[in-house]
Amino acid sequence: MTxxxxxxxxxxxxxxxxxxxxSSSDDDLPNTSAAKLGPGDIKRSVKVKITGNQSKMxxxxxxxxxxxxxxxxxxxxxxxxxxxxxxxxxxKPEYDIKYKQFVATEDIYLQMSNKTPITASCxxxxxxxxxxxxxxxxxxxxxxxxxxxxxxPSYRLNLALPHPVIPDSCSAxxxxxxxxxxxxxxxxxxxDFLNF
Numbered sequence: 133m134t135x136x137x138x139x140x141x142x143x144x145x146x147x148x149x150x151x152x153x154x155s156s157s158d159d160d161l162p163n164t165s166a167a168k169l170g171p172g173d174i175k176r177s178v179k180v181k182i183t184g185n186q187s188k189m190x191x192x193x194x195x196x197x198x199x200x201x202x203x204x205x206x207x208x209x210x211x212x213x214x215x216x217x218x219x220x221x222x223x224k225p226e227y228d229i230k231y232k233q234f235v236a237t238e239d240i241y242l243q244m245s246n247k248t249p250i251t252a253s254c255x256x257x258x259x260x261x262x263x264x265x266x267x268x269x270x271x272x273x274x275x276x277x278x279x280x281x282x283x284x285p286s287y288r289l290n291l292a293l294p295h296p297v298i299p300d301s302c303s304a305x306x307x308x309x310x311x312x313x314x315x316x317x318x319x320x321x322x323x324d325f326l327n328f
Contacts, residue, residue: 222288225263229294232256232316254319257295261313263287268306271313275299280315296320 197204231254238244247253259280263271266284274281277296282289301318
């Protein structure tokens with residue numbers, strides 16, 4: 133059964149009940165106030181008063197895009213700096229980041245796992261910090277998911293880590309003869325179950 137456009141318009145006119153055309157009031161529903169109520173009318177209405185100067189609200193900063201940029205400004209994540217990193221007069225120590233893999237016999241000889249020599253297959257990260265003239269008791273080392281903060285009387289290192297880590301499984305080791313602090317970090321990556 134197919135309908136033409138004119139058939140649908142005639143059906144619409146048949147079902148539409150206009151008050152001007154209708155002579156009988158029997159077809160009309162009674163006008164009750166309950167029909168005007170909705171779920172929002174159950175609770176008593178509360179008026180909210182906004183205080184403060186409305187002119188202080190400024191629109192978000194709109195930056196023009198530069199065709200020479202690799203990324204747009206909103207694509208680059210902002211890394212928060214800790215409290216006093218810019219005003220701190222202490223020296224930033226030299227450090228070296230190395231990646232570590234946990235390799236078993238089947239990885240070396242049989243190559244049964246998905247591990248490769250690239251850093252995506254590494255489970256650990258070692259940060260070697262040189263702090264000449266410091267003692268073990270004077271060094272304070274704090275590790276969060278994304279930051280490493282090392283403080284001593286002469287040195288201060290606030291390092292944003294290249295990969296998220298598991299802070300509870302990290303360890304630090306002090307070598308007094310060479311004045312090196314070795315921080316062992318366990319990486320926490322989203323798809324590690326695919327790599328290992």
